[in-house]
Amino acid sequence: KPVLVLRGVERSYGALTVLKGVDFTLNAGEMVGLIAPSGAGKSTLLHMAGLLDSPTAGEIEIDGQASAKLNDAGRTELRRRTIGFVYQFHQLLPEFSALENVVLPQMIGGVGRKAAAARATELLSIVGLKERLHHRPGKLSGGEQQRVAIVRAIANQPKLLLADEPTGNLDPGTAEGVFAELLRLVRTTGLAALIATHNLDLARRMDRVVTLRDGAVVPA
Numbered sequence: 001k002p003v004l005v006l007r008g009v010e011r012s013y014g015a016l017t018v019l020k021g022v023d024f025t026l027n028a029g030e031m032v033g034l035i036a037p038s039g040a041g042k043s044t045l046l047h048m049a050g051l052l053d054s055p056t057a058g059e060i061e062i063d064g065q066a067s068a069k070l071n072d073a074g075r076t077e078l079r080r081r082t083i084g085f086v087y088q089f090h091q092l093l094p095e096f097s098a099l100e101n102v103v104l105p106q107m108i109g110g111v112g113r114k115a116a117a118a119r120a121t122e123l124l125s126i127v128g129l130k131e132r133l134h135h136r137p138g139k140l141s142g143g144e145q146q147r148v149a150i151v152r153a154i155a156n157q158p159k160l161l162l163a164d165e166p167t168g169n170l171d172p173g174t175a176e177g178v179f180a181e182l183l184r185l186v187r188t189t190g191l192a193a194l195i196a197t198h199n200l201d202l203a204r205r206m207d208r209v210v211t212l213r214d215g216a217v218v219p220a
């Protein structure tokens with residue numbers, strides 16, 4: 001089942017055309033690697049897939065909904081309901097514990113505190129952070145912080161996970177551990193994941209890899 005579909009997506013900034021007709025489908029349960037040389041338009045593509053930016057031509061569908069048919073409020077609602085995002089630098093709230101960082105987005109999504117805390121505890125335990133629930137991000141290692149960020153991104157049960165270099169800031173051993181957890185979560189939840197990475201070893205272990213070249217997606 002397609003979760004993310006891009007059809008002939010173009011994006012120009014004035015005279016500069018960054019994306020020149022991107023066609024791409026991501027299905028539920030799939031983990032796809034996105035490889036892009038710097039400046040190729042990776043961030044632009046992820047922003048569009050995350051409904052934070054609109055194409056200058058072409059169509060984007062998330063979970064069967066055409067983004068062009070929605071207004072800004074509709075896109076925001078669709079994004080909040082269906083998309084989780086992981087960044088290279090985790091962007092956790094420094095004043096809050098690991099647990100609270102995973103509880104808050106759920107409460108903003110309308111889940112009650114108790115249920116949110118139960119789910120946060122379960123997810124953090126799955127990624128090996130059962131003993132770290134009450135630590136603030138600053139007291140966690142880089143790999144632990146990124147595990148919290150991943151769990152936070154999926155706490156609201158999104159259908160699509162977009163990750164921009166989720167292990168880019170980690171040493172190879174830690175990156176390996178975080179990637180393994182991410183892969184396990186995707187496998188157990190049936191989430192669709194698009195993972196931008198420079199790490200070809202990790203990319204090879206995903207279901208597919210696509211490369212962004214000359215403004216279009218080519219199979220690797």
Ligand code: ADP
Binds near residue numbers: 038
């Ligand atoms: P990547 O993430 O692959 O490094 P980006 O998507 O950030 O690439 O940018 C691709 C190209 O588009 C670059 O040449 C960049 O300078 C240009 N670009 C990105 N955002 C803007 C913007 N808001 N205005 C003008 N040019 C932009």
Ligand code: ADP
Binds near residue numbers: 083
């Ligand atoms: P806010 O809604 O607080 O103004 P943003 O507009 O930056 O914040 O982001 C809205 C939501 O989308 C946030 O939950 C944020 O984590 C998420 N988000 C940010 N960047 C992306 C992206 N590229 N793709 C998908 N979701 C994103």
